[in-house]
Amino acid sequence: MKIKNRLVIAFLTIILIPIILTTSMGVVLCRYQIHAIEKTYGIKDTTLESLSNSMQMLSKVTERSYDDLKQMIVEDPEEMNDATKLDKFNQKLSYKKAFLLVRKDDTIVYMGANGKATQDVIPELPKYGEADSNAKNGVYLGGVAQMLVKQIDFKYPDGAKGSAFILTDVKNVIPEVEEFFVDLLFVIVVVLVLTALILIMWIYRGIMGPLSKMKKAANNIKEGNLDFEIKPEADDELGQLCADLEDMRKRLKDNAEEKIKYDRENKELISNISHDLKTPVTAIKGYAEGIIDGVADTPEKRDKYIRTIYNKASEMDTLINELTLYSKIDTNRIPYNFNIISVNDYFTDCAEDLSLELESKNVEFGYFNYVDPSVKIIADAEQIKRVVHNIVNNSLKYMDKLKPIINLRVKDVGDFIQVELEDNGKGIEAKDLPNIFDRFYRTDASRNSSKGGSGIGLSIVKKIVEEHGGKIWATSREDTGTTMYFVLRKYQEVPVNE
Secondary structure, eight states: OOHHHHHHHHHHHHHHHHHHHHHHHHHHHHHHHHHHHHHHHTOOOOOHHHHHOHHHHHHHHTHHHHHHHHHHHHHOGGGGGOHHHHHHHHHHHHTTTEEEEEEETTEEEEESOOSHHHHHHGGGSOOTTOOOTTTTTOEEETTTTOEEEEEEEEEOTTSOEEEEEEEEETTSOOHHHHHHHHHHHHHHHHHHHHHHHHHHHHHHHHHHHHHHHHHHHHHHHHTTOOOOOOOOSSSSHHHHHHHHHHHHHHHHHHHHHHHHHHHHHHHHHHHHHHHHHHHHHHHHHHHHHHHHTTOOOSHHHHHHHHHHHHHHHHHHHHHHHHHHHHHHHHTTOSOOOOEEEEHHHHHHHHHHHHHHHHHTTTOEEEEEEOSOTTOEEEEOHHHHHHHHHHHHHHHHHTOOOSSOEEEEEEEEETTEEEEEEEEOSSOOOTTTGGGTTSTTOOSOTTOOGGGOSOSOHHHHHHHHHHHTTOEEEEEEETTTEEEEEEEEEBOOOOOOOO
C-alpha cells in the first residue's frame, strides 16, 4: 500500500475509531452509572440527559425524600418538633448530599448542616406560601447560596406557620456522576493512546521493514557483497525503492563480474601475446643466428632464411595490428563513417577483390547475389569489408581440403539483407561453435601459431556487425565446412509530407 494511502487511512482512523469507541464505551459507562445511581438513591427513569444535567439529577435524587417528608408532615405535623426524628431524616439526606432545614414562623428551629453556605442560604429562603406546584422539582437559589431548595409549607398544631426545606448544594456533584465523567475521560485517553499505538505500529512495520532491508542491502553493497536479493514486500514507494535498489545491485554485480572477466581476459591477453609472439621471435632469432654463424652458406639458403624472418615478422605485425584494432573497437575509439550504400554495387566490388585474392591462392570462389538493385543499406564500407575479409581469412587458416571453395551469397530477408560466407573447410565441433565469437577463443587447444592469428578476428567481426545494428552467427559440420551469416538492416527512405 502506498504511503499516501497509509496516511489517509491513518488520518481517518485516528478520527473515526476514537469517536466510535468512545461513544460505545460512553454508552456502556452511562448505563452502568445510571443503574448504580438508581440503586443507590432509589430513583427511576434516569436518562442520559438527566445524568448530564446536574440540577435535574440532584432534583431526582431527593424526590423520594421530598415525598417521605411531605407524608410525614401530613400524618403528624407535631413530628417536625421532634429533633430525634428530624436528625434521623436528615441523616438519610446526607447520603444524597442534601440536608434538612425547618422554619417556624420566622425562626429556624432545625438546621441539618452548619457552615457559611448554610448561613448564606437562610436569608434567601422562600417565604411561607411561596411554594408552588413545582416545589417538588425545587427552586434554584443563585448568588452566594448556590442551592436547590424544595419547600413544604404546613401548620404546626399550635397554629404556627411552618416550612420544611430540603436543600442540596448544587456546587457538589453526586459521586456517581463525577465518577462517570472521570471514567469517560479515562476511556477517551485510553482509546486515543491505543489507536495511536496501533497506527504507529502499522506505519512503523510498513516503513521500517523495507528500510531495514535496504539498510542491510546498503551495508552488503558497502562491504562488496552482491550475492543477495532484495524482494519488495509491497507495491508502494518503498517497494519501488527496494526494486530500484535490487536493479542497482544487479547492475553492480554485472559490472563487478564484467570487471573480473575483463581482468581475466587481460591476463589471458598477456599470456596469449606472450605465447603468440614467442614462436615467431624464436624463429626470427634462430634464422638470424643461422645467417650470423654462416649456416646459410649459399645464396639460396640466405634467401630462404631472410624470407622466413620476413614472414615471421609479418605474423607479428598482423598480430599487433589485430590487437590494436580490437582495443580501439572495444573502447569505441574508432569513428564509423556511415553512408548509404547500394548492396549490389558494394558486394559486387567486394566479390571482385576477393576473387583476385583467392584465385592467387588456388581457392575456388563463387558469388551469388539475390538482392534487388534498388536495395540499400547504411554502413561503413571499410569496416564491412573488414568483416568479410576477416571471415574469409579465418576460413583459409583452417582449410584442409585439396580443392578449397569459398562462396559469398547476398540475400533479401525482409527488413534486412543477409550475407553468407560458406567454406568447405574442416568445420567446427559443436562444443566450440557457441564460443567462436569470444575474444581470444581458438578451437585448437595446442594454440599452434602456424595457423597464424590472435584468436580475436571473429570477435572483431562480431563487434563491427553489432555496431551496425546487425547480428552474426554460424553453422558448421565437421569435415564438411562452415557458413558464417550476418544481417544488416535495409535503408528505407521516409516520405516527406509537403
